[in-house]
Amino acid sequence: MSEPKPLLAPLRAASSEPRLWKxxxxxxxxxxxxxxxxxxxxxxxxxxxxxxxxxxxxMLAASRHVLGVRIDPVDVIDFATDDLARLAxxxxxxxxxxxxxAYSTARRVREQWGFKGEVRATGxxxxxxxxxxxxxxxxxxxxxxxxxxxxxxxxxxxAVSHVYQRSVTADATGWRSRRMAAV
Numbered sequence: 001m002s003e004p005k006p007l008l009a010p011l012r013a014a015s016s017e018p019r020l021w022k023x024x025x026x027x028x029x030x031x032x033x034x035x036x037x038x039x040x041x042x043x044x045x046x047x048x049x050x051x052x053x054x055x056x057x058x059m060l061a062a063s064r065h066v067l068g069v070r071i072d073p074v075d076v077i078d079f080a081t082d083d084l085a086r087l088a089x090x091x092x093x094x095x096x097x098x099x100x101x102a103y104s105t106a107r108r109v110r111e112q113w114g115f116k117g118e119v120r121a122t123g124x125x126x127x128x129x130x131x132x133x134x135x136x137x138x139x140x141x142x143x144x145x146x147x148x149x150x151x152x153x154x155x156x157x158x159a160v161s162h163v164y165q166r167s168v169t170a171d172a173t174g175w176r177s178r179r180m181a182a183v
Contacts, residue, residue, distance in 0.1 A: 014146035018122075021130075021152055022140040029142070031068060031089065040065050047091050050075050054082065061086055068118070073101040079113040087117060091142070094123035103136045110137035110168040127151050131160045135167040 020029040033047045040046045045066040053060065053069045060067060061083070068089025071077060077084065084090060090109055092102035102121065109115040121133050122142040130141065143149055151157075 015144045016146045016149060018142045018144050019149055020140060021143055022118075024157075026152070033070065033091075045088065047089065050077065050082070053087075057083060068120075070122070071102075071105060073099055073105075077105070079109075079115075084109070084113070084115060089118040089120060090115065091120040091122050092138070094121060094125055097124045097126050097129065099124075103132070106133070106137040107168060127156070128158055131158055135160075137168040 018029070020027050031045045031047050032041050034040055036049055036052045040048075040060075040063075045068065047068040047070050048060075050069050050071050053067070066088050067086075068091055069084065069087055070091045070093060072093045073095065079085070092105050094102055106119050106121075109119055118140050119138050120140040120142060121129075121138045124145070125133070125141050125143050125148065126145055127148040133141065143152070
């Protein structure tokens with residue numbers, strides 16, 4: 001007996017041009033992602049790969065370029081040797097929404113290494129992930145999912161009412177802090 005044919009073909013996620021969501025609104029993205037073999041823009045901030053940063057760090061650090069680094073999930077970073085404190089932005093890639101390695105990286109960048117610049121989520125960023133990403137230390141989101149963009153344009157922002165871990169921000173609204181306050 002053969003497998004039955006599906007009634008409908010699976011839907012693919014609709015995507016659009018990337019839009020930057022930051023501070024609760026869509027903003028103009030002034031950053032330019034630059035390939036490893038391309039020249040840096042003269043008067044615009046540039047996002048380069050971690051590989052390029054490591055190879056050209058001494059030259060780039062001496063230049064006047066405002067730089068950010070793109071970190072893929074497979075990249076292993078060392079805050080001391082990679083000198084990420086010199087950067088204005090760290091872009092953490094979500095290759096698909098089920099890959100959560102960038103959450104841990106964002107939290108480490110903020111809490112363990114004290115990074116004060118912009119931490120941007122890029123790639124497959126969905127609406128339901130935004131509250132958790134904010135708690136992990138992200139403060140900017142490069143969104144391509146059309147449904148997420150439409151929801152944010154209409155002011156739909158999901159909320160997480162109960163959490164177990166504390167946020168990297170100063171708020172102490174975690175389950176444990178509320179329970180401790182009640183004791």
